[in-house]
Amino acid sequence: IHGNATCVMNYDGATGYMVGEENKGLRAMFIMMNAARLGVGLQGLAQGEIAYQNAVVYAGDRRQGRALTGAQDPEEKADTLFVHPDVRRMLMDGKAFTESMRGLVLWGALQVDLADKAETEEERRLANDLVSLLTPVIKGYGTAKGYDICTESQQVYGGHGYIREWGMEQFVRDARIAMIYEGTNGIQAMDLVGRKLGQNGGRAIQAFFKVVADEIAEAKGHEKLAGFAEALEKANGELQKSTLWFMQHGMTNPNNAGAGAYHYMHLMGIVSLGLMWLRMSKAAQAALEAGTDNPKYYEAKLVTAQYFAERFLPDTASLRRKIEGGSDAIMALDPEMFAVA
Ligand SMILES: Cc1cc2nc3c(=O)[nH]c(=O)nc-3n(C[C@H](O)[C@H](O)[C@H](O)COP(=O)(O)OP(=O)(O)OC[C@H]3O[C@@H](n4cnc5c(N)ncnc54)[C@H](O)[C@@H]3O)c2cc1C
Structure with a gap:
């Protein structure tokens, strides 16, 4: 790992x-x-974030090809990478993920503080429930998606992303370990589905659904936020139905829970980021309505939220379908059949 001394330590014969x-x-x-x-x-x-920030700079610098709609900079030999929708797709993925993940990490940190310092026992318990439920999601989804953003940002560089000189391949390798250590993401998913969902009769997941539903209900009353709120409501519905499916099929056959856990963790990650985008949209809309000397900043938040609604939230439907596929095909083959093409 970059900047991290790692070695194997054997404790044979040591005293514990x-x-x-x-x-x-x-x-x-x-x-x-x-x-x-x-x-x-x-x-x-x-x-x-660092991979994305580098890709943004490179996309503005590198000239290659022409805009599909006609040359943007006809006096130059080529347009910048920013004119290509597919490059923008990768950059918008990075922007939509990093800005909302920042919100989720800070929200998680706030819950840690509230779990200790909130005034009432009820508030402390709610914060503790939420952060304990969301910890495997922040770790598992945050690192899996962080890795995806590193490879997409690397792709923005084309061939230059692959060679050492530009540093992008180092970000990709560094990001890969975060999916493995402190418990692999597969183990995070099992922690979420196998332990956290059922704890205290499902108190934490019910509290999470209420936080999301309350935010949606409030936003629905606002003309400019209603569209996003409805899209998030649908995604939250996929999460609720998946939770119910686990309750009905995970107890009788634990392999059904194991087979769908990773998808569920991603589904919950997307809904959690959706919650952050709804809150950020609300703040951006309020700033624009109140009058601001930096409208572009807030308008960009609203556009990025729209991108999130169009490109992240729809994945929740396919994740639910995968969960409901159960474990029959996953568990059917004898191990020797994996080596037979
Ligand atoms: C660079 C690096 C630094 C590290 N630093 C530290 C450190 O400082 N301190 C420390 O204590 N450890 C450290 N680790 C260890 C790290 O936490 C473990 O490697 C990691 O948790 C995975 O455990 P494992 O290697 O035993 O994999 P295994 O447990 O053998 O897992 C192999 C695969 O099987 C899956 N799997 C295993 N059991 C289950 C299950 N019950 N259900 C579903 N899937 C399962 C895993 O998800 C994984 O895909 C480090 C590892 C690396 C590579």
């Missing part, structure tokens, strides 16, 4: 010392692990 009470070791370890998981989620965001 008890830390804390007997049989409470795993619980003690998770105090550290939960904080570390949030930190690794932030790492996924940071790696996506």
Whole structure:
């Protein structure tokens, strides 16, 4: 890893010392692990962010081809990469992810503070429920999508993205480890579906649905926010139906929960970022209505939210279909058949 000394350490023949009470070791370890998981989620965001920022600079600098609608800079030999819709697709993915993931990471950090410092026991419990539910999502979805954004930003560079000179391949390699350590993303997904969903009779997931539903209900009353709110409501509906499906099919056959857990974690990641986009849209709309000396900044937020609604939220429907596919085909083959083409 870039800037990180890593080695294998073998403890054969070493002496172990008890830390804390007997049989409470795993619980003690998770105090550290939960904080570390949030930190690794932030790492996924940071790696996506730096790769995206580099790609933005490169796209404005590199000239290649002409705009489909006619030359933009006819006095130059070619237009910049910004004229190509497919390059913009990659850049908009980066913008839509990093800005909302920043919101989600900060929201998670706020819940950590509230879980400790909020005035009432009820508020502290709600914050603790939410951050504990969302921790595997921030880690698992944040790093998986952060990695995707690194490879898309690398692709903006074309061949220059692949060679060492430009540094993009280093971001991709750095981002890859975040999906593996502090518990692989597959394990995060199992933590979410196998542990967090059912804890305290599903109290945390019900609280999350209420947070999303309340935000949607309020936004629906605002003409400019209603369209996004309705799209998020649909996505939240896919998450609710998937949760119900697990309740009906995951208990009788745990492989159904295991087979769909990764998709569910992504589905919840998208809905969580959707919640952030709704809140950011609300703030942007309010700033524009109140009058601001920086309207372009807020208008860009609204456009990026629209992109998120068009290109991220629809994935929730296909993720639900995958979850409902269950585990029959996944578990059917004998291991030896995997080697037979
Ligand atoms: C560069 C680097 C730095 C690291 N730094 C540290 C460190 O500082 N401290 C530390 O303690 N560890 C560290 N690790 C270890 C790291 O946390 C583990 O490698 C990681 O959690 C995965 O565990 P594993 O390697 O044992 O994989 P395995 O547990 O063997 O997993 C292999 C595969 O099987 C899947 N799998 C395993 N069990 C299940 C299950 N029950 N359900 C579903 N899927 C399953 C996994 O998701 C994975 O895809 C580091 C690893 C690397 C590569």
